Structures are given as C-alpha cells and as structure tokens.
Amino acid sequence: MDALTLFGIFVLLPLVGALVSYFGKKYAPIIAVIFTGISGIFLYLWYGNFGSYTIDIGVKLNLTFDITTWFFMLMMNTVIFSSLLFSVSSKLKRAGGFATLMLLGFAGANGVLLARDFLSLYLFWELMSWSIYLLVLRTSGEYARRYLLFGVLSAYLLIMGIGIIYYYTGSFLYADALSGAIPHAIWPWILTFLILGFGIKMAIVPFHVWAPYAYSSEQPFVAFLSGGLSKLGAFGIFMSMYSIAGISLLQSFGTFRGVSLMGYPFALLGAATAFIGTILAIFQDDIRKLLAYSSIGQLGYVMIGLGLGTPLAIGGAMFHAFNHAFFKSLLFLGAGAVIYRTGKYKISEMGGLGYRMPFTFMFVLFAIFALAGIPLTSGFISKWMLYEAAISRKFVIVAPLMLIASVGAYLYSYRILYGVFLGQLKDEDKNVKEAPGPMLAAMFILMVPLVIFSIVPGWILGWINKILVENGIGKLNYTTFSYSSAIGGANMAVFWIAFILLLIFAMLMFMAKKARVVDQYDNYLAGEAPPSVALHAAHNYYKPLRDTWAPLLKHSIDRAYEKFSKFFAGGFYEIKRIYTGNPQDYAAYLGIAFLAFLLVGWWLLW
C-alpha cells in the first residue's frame, strides 16, 4: 500500500463518490452506499497494514494509518454506511445533494483521522465542518447558522493552538511538537485551545447550544453526525492530550490523586456536560431534541474518561465512544423510522408503536439498554469502566455527577420506550406499517456490534489496549469475556449465564399465568369518555421532576449567548457610524490617516 492508495481509498474515493452521486438524482443514496461499502471493505482488509505516508498536493499532507485511526474509522464507516442505507428508502428531497454532502463529510472525517500534521487536520476538519453546515441547512437556515458559528469557533480555537505550536516549532507535524522547542509553560495554553476546539464538536458545556438545533435535521444525517462525526472531537482530544503532548508531559503539570491537573478540569467539564445534557434530555418532548441532549450527555462521559487519563478511564472513554457511535445512531435511525412512518416528532403524540413496528422496537430497545448502561449490553461495560476509573481515585465530584446522569439516562430512555413504543396506540397510527427493509437492515447492522461486544468485550478491549500501549499510556487487564481493575472489573460470561437463567425463569413465570391483552377501548372508565390528554401517560411526563428543577432551568445558556450576541451587534451599529456617507468626512479621514502614518513613521525613526 502506498500513500496514494491510502489517500485515494479513504479521501478521494468519497470525494469522487460525492461528485458522482450528485448526478445520481434518485439513486444517489444507493451510489453513496456502494462507495462507503467499498471503503469499508478496504478498511477491513487493511487491518494491521499500518504505516505513515506523505501526500504532496502543493502542501504536504502527512497521513498515518494506525490502530487509533483504524478504530475510529471503523465507527465512522459503519455508521455512515448504515445511515446512507437508511436514507435509501427515506425519500429525501434532493437526495443527490444529501448523498454528496454526507460523502464530503465522510471524506473530511477520514482525513481528520488520518492526519498527522496540523495543516491537513485543519483542512479536513473544516471540510467536515461545512459539510455538516450544508446538511443542516437542508432543514433550516437558522439551525445551520447556529451550528456554523460554533463550528467556526471550534476551527478558530484549533487555529490558535496550532499557531502557538507553529510559532515555536515552525512545523506542522504532530511529531515535532514534542521536540522540546515549546516552553513548558506554554503547553497549558495550547492544550486548552485544542481541547476546547475539539470539544465544541463533542458539544461540551458551555459550547453545547448548537447541538439540539443541528440534531433536529434529517435523521440519517443526524445519525452520522451524532454517531460518527462527533467522535472526531473525542479523537482530537485524545490525539492532542496523549499523542501530541503525551502523558508524561501532562503529568508534569502536577497531579491530583494521580490525575494530571491539565486533564482534571476537563474531566469536571465532562461531568458537567454529562449532568446538564442528561437533565435537559429528561424534559424534552420532541424526540429529536431528547436524543440530542442525550448525545451531549453521553459524550460528557467520554470527556470525563479522556480527562482523567488513567488507562482504565481512557479505555472506558474509547469503549464508550465506540458504543455511543452505534447505539446513538441506532436510536436516531429508529426515531427516523418512526418519524418517517408517523410524521410526528412529539413523544406525547405517539404511543404503542411497538405493536405496529416490532423490529424497529426491538432494535431501539437494544440501543436503549446500551444507552442506559444496562448489563448485557456493551454500554454497561464502558460505563462501568468509567465509574471504576472515577471511584478508584476517589473523585467526589465527578463520580456522583456521573451516577446522577446515569439515573437520568434511565429516566429519558424510559420516556422513549414508554412514550413511543409502549402504551396505547393512537387512532391515527392504526395503519402504521413496519419500517421499510433498508431501514431495518441499517438498524440491524448497528445493533449487531452492541450485542457481540457485550458478550466478547475482549475483542474491542484488545484494540483499545493496543491504542493505549502505542501511545504509552499503560495497559488494560482483560480477557475475551472480562476485564479487571484495581477495584473490581466485570465478567460478561457470568452476566450472560445469569441472564439466560433469569430469562428461562421469566419465561416459566410468563407461561404459568395467562396474560390478557387489553384493547384500548376495553374501557375501565365506566362509559365515561376519557379526555384525550389523560389517556396516554406520555403527556406531561416527569412533571413533578420538572417542577422541582424549574428554578434552575430558568437560567439557560442558550439565552445567555443570545444576550451576548445582541450586545455585540448593538456595538456594531455604533461602529457603523464611522461610514457617514459624506465624502468630506472621508477626505478628512484620509488626511488624518496620512498624518498618523507619517508621525508613527517619524517617531519610529526617531
């Protein structure tokens, strides 16, 4: 394999695919699926075929294909493949444009993962960023604008970090950053800029306000955005902290209970993100918004793991990122299937769809288990690793926040489960059909890893271990079915055996007592017509909880940003008055500029 092949398959091929599928019109999603499938096949074939290469397109792009890249590419490729597969039957308007932009985003994401110099990182980062912008623009210009402002802020924070490194080293290579040219005291600045820059893509607090809007766009795209692209933030933070800076440098800034003081604040930020995201998710009635806030919260966990920086924590973060890629895109696709069939977004307006869309229900159920971290799914293992990482170092703020967030995750997962799929079927949804085949196939593809890696977490822990070892962080103690840590660990084999036993027991119980299915109109209200709002409990769900939180929910970060921007825009109108429209004033400016320039020049000379 040479540089051009690598670059060609993972970057140029999607770009070509983007061009081709634009003209594919109706068949664009199918073409795009084929293109992502090809790069997926190569990704599978080239495992272990690692190396670094340089591409010269006028500027030199340093690309490296290694286990970290491969691991993240795996998520990216699976998620986009199934998202595009889903979109085959979702009858999008202007499907050509959709497929094109998805593939552009995919190319950008692959580029970011391959990049080992800041120029190509920034190049692909921006490519990915504006593809998302245009994809959001398909739904709403206003949402897109909100996204773009934060996307650009993220890029500019990266630029600041990159620029400081460039000032000291004069090189864009990751590898040169540690050459010792950068003074020790400068590193915290660089890392802060880089981590915040990448963190915006992960929607960490307080830069999360774009996410609920962007995540309200077309579901196949949002699945890719939440499942795939947001992981680039995690990748970037991992790279900047543990590959560019390196763990020993981080440790040299002092430690707090064995955790670098450079990383700990970000772990706190992650905990805050997890907490705020989860709390806000609980109160959402719009399923897209709920999943969006949930996504924010879950990525907070990843941030915690990356911030804590112990092998267990990073391993947990990686594993959780991996899981999140699958279950969150599965959830978005599931929601997409429901929205596609019913045309409704509000949870309170749905209900009982589990009877009409049993397969979708089953897939979503798995995703929800994984999301909530219920044992038997891989989501449980990754969360467990993160808890252990926090608890083992006695972090009294991070660990409780995580636990609260985890409880919150149960609450909102249950809201989806109950509000959408259980409960009573609405009249208008009587004729809803099961989602079309490609959609089910897409969801199935995403569900498989969740199940497999819950049985044999060792496989994925093997890859993660390789990543950790390669970057000199440490290593995990794991076997095929379990992992162990200083304070415990988890053995999935035990869990599965217990589960199967329980399942058999439950089956027996179920068979022992005959259950009767109650029809909606098999009424227990004694002939009174029930008010429609009272019929379905998903209406005003968690009202007591919301009332409790009301004083806090009043303070919205969203509104703070709005005030901030209003304040600045007002200032802009003041500045505008310089351009008076009177040519004589302009002539006076010219004279004044001349004098000022001259005097500065003479003063410098003097």
Next chain:
Amino acid sequence: MKKALAIVLAILIFIVFALAFVKIPFGEKMSTYPHYYNPITNQTSNMSLPQHYLTYGKNDTGATNMVTAIVVDYRGFDTLGEVTVLFLASTGVGSLMYVENKVKKKVRRSNAVVETGSKLLFGFIILFGAYIFIHGHLTPGGGFPGGAVIASAFLLLYLAYPKFHAKHEKLSVSESIAGLTFVIVGLIGLIIAGYFLYNFLPFGLPTYLFSAGVIPLIYVAIGVKVGSELTAIVDSMMGVRE
C-alpha cells in the same frame, strides 16, 4: 467645527510637508544628482538620468526638444497611457451625459460680431494648433497643447453658434483612428525591432521638420486625438440643443 478641523488638518499637512521638503535641495547643479543604475545589466552609470537624456537624447531620438523626446520616445508608453486616460475621460463623459429621451433646449442666437469673428478665427486657430503639434519635436508644445488649441477652436464655434453640433460619430471615428495609429506604430516597432513603440523611422537631421523618426507621426495622432476628445467632452457636456 468641521471648518476648524479642516484648517488644523491643512496646517498640519503644510507643516509635515515643509519639514520633509527642507531636506530637499532646490535648484542644485545637475552634476550633484545621483547616478542611475541599470537593474538589468547591474551597472551603475557615470551620470544621472537627466544628464543622460540631455547628453545622448539627440542621438537616441533625433528630437531637438528634450521634453518631447522623453514624452514621446523614452517614456512613450506613459504617453500612450495618458492618451488612454483622455480617451477614457471622453468616453466616460459621453456615457454619463448620454440621454435616451432627447429633450431639446431652446437657445438664443448670439450677435453678428461674435459669429463672424469666430468664423474668421476658426481656421487660424486650427492652423495654429496644427503648427504646435507638428513642430512638437522642435519647439515647446506638442500634441497635447496642440490638441487643446484645436478643441478651443471648436469651443469658440459652440459659443458663437448655439446650434452648432459636432457629429459624435465623426469625432469618435477620428479619435479611434488616431488612437489606432499610435498603437499600430507601437506594434510595428515591436514587429520590426522587438520593442514596442520602437522609433523605427530614420532620425534625419536635427532641427529639421522631418526628423526624429516616429515622433512627429505620433504627435500628429495625439494632436488629432486630443482635439477630437476635448471637443467631444465639450459637446457632451453641452447636452442636446436646438
């Protein structure tokens, strides 16, 4: 307020300029001028640029009037630009003063003395203008003053005969032909000698009318061009009369 600012600004500008120009000697001998340097051959000459023109100008161009030699030959390209600028001005004024729906204005006839006098003078002024630009390489003057004099003859007609109207098409054709002459002369130089605006005709004897190669040719073209352009500007600004 604005006036005060303007006065202060003007005074300050005066002061800073005065401060700079104190450093610049006035009326110095040419021998004190710095010597020029040829950036292509990387050689520093043993004389200053004006000295070179004054010493070798006659041989280089065949013109007696050194200003003309510089304007038309040494820096002929500037002059081409200059002609273009004037052409642009006439075109620009023409396009700005263009009226689609021509509203004709009432005008008054001027008296007989003015009419006869200007008729009488017209030919002489034209002749004088032609004299100026034809002898541009020998005496002070040249295409621009000559053209301006010719335009003034037309201006006189405009004043004397309010109904007088020079045909725009004719003016622009003469403008164009004169301009084309200039460019074509330049291109012929490029073809013959490899230098745009090369003086390819024989220089002849200095101080004679037929000397200095293409300079008189170009000056005639410039004279015609400037004359017709200025006339066109005047005509455009006058608007449509009846």
Next chain:
Amino acid sequence: MIRPVLLIALPLFFAFLSPIIGIWSKKGVRYLIIFATALNATLAGILLLEALQKPVFDIIGGFQPPLGIVLMVGPLGAIIAFIINLVAFAISIYNLKVEKEPIVRYSMLYLLLVMGSTGMVLTGDLFNLFVFLEVTSIASYGLAAYNKDKKGYLGAMKYVIIGSIGSTFVLLGIALIYSQLRTLNMLDIAARIGTMDPYVKIMAFTSLFLGFGVEAEMFPLNTWVPDAYDGAPHPISAAFASLPAKAGVFALARVIFTMFSFTNFLWFVVVMGLLTVFFGEIVAYTQKDLKRMLAYSSIGQMGMIIMGLGIGTTLAVEGAFYQMIAHALGKALLFIAAGFLIYAARSGKIEDMKGMARNPLIGIPLLIGALSIMGMPPFAGFYGKFFILMGGFSQGYYAIIALFLAASIVEVAYYARFIKIVFERGNESKVIRPDAATYVPLIILAIIIVVIGVYPKPILTVLQHVGTFIAGGA
C-alpha cells in the same frame, strides 16, 4: 514567446477599434470585448509559464531601464495578471446582461479598466504605475456612475474625491522619490533607496502607501467602496472587487517589498490591515443591502491581504497572494450571483431575497463562493487565510490574530444569515432560472475555485517565488 506589452497593447487596440465597429453593430462590440478578454487571459497564461522560467523584462521603445519604461513580470505578477484577465473574461460574459445605453462606451470603459489593472501589475516603472492607476481609476469613475441614477452618481462622486486625493498622494510620493534619486524605475529605486534621507523616505513611503491604499481598500481610505460598489452596474461591482482592488494591493506589495524594504515599519501595516478587517467585517454585519454587505466584506478580505503583506514572512506573503487570487475569483462570483438575486427579487435588500438561490445553477456556485470567502477547504480561500494566519503566528502576532479571528466569526455570521435567507423554503413560485449569460461565468469561476482549492499545487508552485519577491526581485 509572449511579450507582456501585448497584454496592454491588444486591449488598447480593441478599445480604440470598438467605436468604429460600434457604428455598424453594437452587439459586435460586446462580443469583441469577450474575445479581447479571452485572448488576453490566454496570453497571460502563456506569459505565466514563461515567467516561471525566469522573470520577463519587456523593454519598451528600445531604451534600457531606467532610461525607458520597462515591464517587469515575475511569476507573481504574471499570476495576478492571469487571474485578473481570467476573471475579467468571466465578467465580460456577464456584461451581456447590461442593457443600459450607451453600450459601446460601456464596453470600452470595461476593457480599459481591465487593461489598466493589468498594466498596474505588469509595469516596472513607478510613474508608469501611476499612469495605469489613473487609467484604472478613471475607467472606474465612469463605470461607477454608469447607471446614471442618484445612487450611482453619488457613489462615483465619493470615489472621485477619495481617489483623486489618493492619486495626488501617489504623485507626491513619486515627486519625493524623484527629488532624491532622480530615477523612476522601481528596481533602480530599490537599489538606491538607502541613500534617501530617512525622513523623506518615510514620507514617500507613506504617500505611496496611502495612495495605493485607496485602490487596495485599506482602512480608512476605503470609505468610497460601499457606495461605489452599490451604485455601479452588477458586472462592474464584480469587476471592482477583482480587478482594480487586486491591482492596487499588488502595487502596495510593490511599494512595500520591491521598492522600500522597511522591516521596523511593517507592524504598522499589519495594524492597518487588522483595522481594515475589523471595520470591514463589523460594518458588513450591519448591512441590509446585499451589494453593500459584499462590498464591506470585500474590504475585510482586502484587509486580510494587507495583513499578510505586512507580516512579511514568506508564508504570510504567499498566503496574501493566494488570498488575492481566491478573493478575485470568489468575490466576482458572489457579485455576479448578487446581480442575479437582485434581478430575481427586484430589490437589493437581503430580506426580500427569500429562497431566490434555490435553483442549483445559482445556489451551488453561490455556496462555493461564500464558503471560499469564509476560508473553508477545499476551496481557494482556505490556503490563503491559513497561510496568513500561520505567518502571523510565526511572527508572534498573537493578539492581532485573535482579533482577526473574532472578526472572521462576524464574517461567518453575516454570510450564514445571508445564506439562510436565500435558501429559505416557501417562495418556490418566484424562483427563476438564470440564463446562460449569468450561469456560465458563475460556473467558470466556481470550477476554478474548486480546482485550485482541491489541488493547489500549480498555484503554490508559482507562489514559491515569493521569497525573491520579498527580497525585492520581480
């Protein structure tokens, strides 16, 4: 083998020819202009290939410099000339949409505007530069007022006043230099600039810098920009942003690098560039009128270029030149698209253009142009911006770059607002399809933007010569 002088002589020839042709056929003149600009662009392309081997000196009239005028075409000058002529070609197709009479004069003025801008880039003589500056600005004055409405006249008037003061300053700078060095050739001046009295030298620099700063839209000399752009016919707004502005900033680069080699003074240029960016972007945010917004955005972009020049490292100047190319292409595209949007919405206000860009023939080029201006890869604008930023960092201008980035966010904000409105749904019935004279130039420009953004190697190969340019070469 192409002589650079042909790039100036041939347009002049065609311009002088067009009144004669115009007597028979007005349409013929329009196509003649397209032909002339296409020919010029081709010649400039060939010239670029030649200049890459070694700088081309075209001695005019057969007199060695500094006796005569010399055209000095290095790789950088050649590529700017090429881009100017290429954009001019694209805009000349859009010129077919201009219907106001007298169209023959309009075409001549346009061609001479192109010629003047090209001349400013090619010339190696300071006074000749002034002459071409004047050719450019007088053509611009005439074209700015061409619509013959009040807006056009006022814009042109402002342009005339500021522009004339600017050219007076240029002339003054030339006088100061001439008084001390007795020469007008740039390289001759450069070789002997050290012998000038330092006070006079700074004064000459200031005069030239401000004089060319008017064309280069530097703050606070850019005040004419919004009014002139707003009042001019649409193709001319596009041309203003890409031709005279680029020529002006190239002249500025000539002043900074070729003639004066100040090192301790350059930070002030950076500050001026920053102020230009800052005021341009912030005031653009407040605009409700599309063409005015683009005009102020143009100011911001030019400020970025000036900043790049002021930073003065190889990387930053390379970025500045890349940005010049990208901005010439991108802003021309946006102005052409703006012309279409205004035509379609029958109003210049952005809020009236709801959904007007939903036709892909206009929408996709528009997006490409806007993203390129915002500095997104893989479009042309990316490399310029990135290199300027990195150049700034390498000189330690942290605070300046941070402020610049803040201004860039403002830029993104108003472009996003604009895109949001023109792509909004719900006005489908009024969306019209652009005709060929509109979409052909748009597509030409968009393709070039994408190609040099995806594969910047050709441009960067040319720009590698920036080192010699900074050191004072051609």
Next chain:
Amino acid sequence: MIQYYYLGSIALIAIGMYIVIAKRNLIKIILGLDIMDTGVNLLFISIGYVKNATAPIENVPGPYVDPIPQALVLTAIVIGVSVMALALSIAIGIYKKTGTLELDEILGVKK
C-alpha cells in the same frame, strides 16, 4: 536658503485639502481637488529646476533644467484634466437628479 517654490506648492496642496474638507459645494470641492493637483504639479516642476538654466530645447545653449519632471507634469496635467472632466460630468448628473449642488442637501435628501 528658504525654498519658496516648495512652500508655495505645499501651500496649494494644503489649501486644496482644506477646500475639499470644508466647502459644501460640489463644484468647489472639485476645484479643491484641482488645486491640490496643481500644487503637486508645481512641486514637480520646482524639483526639476536647476539654477540659471533654460528649457531643455537643444537649439538654445545650456545648461538645461531637468527635462523629466516637465515630461511627467505634462502627463499629470492631462490626467488632472480628465479627472476634472469626469468629476464635473458626475456633478452635472447629480444636479440633474437632485437639483442642487450643495452637499448637505444632496445627502440630506438621501436619508
């Protein structure tokens, strides 16, 4: 030695600047621009002056003054004339549209 010629031409430039900034009439502003231009032209000529020298026409015996500034000023004058012509025709256009040449009124109407 005090260079009166320089000072005179600089004064013209300053006066022109003052007129452009302070006077309210468009025609006056245009004239102000022309005065500035004239000032620079005079400055150019005085730079080329050589004491006790004559015009550089070679049928008169020398010494001659520097011929270059004269050639340049010739160009500069023509350019100045062209700018004036265009500025005046724009002023005519403004007058046609607004019926006034007072800048305040023109801009006042605009708002």
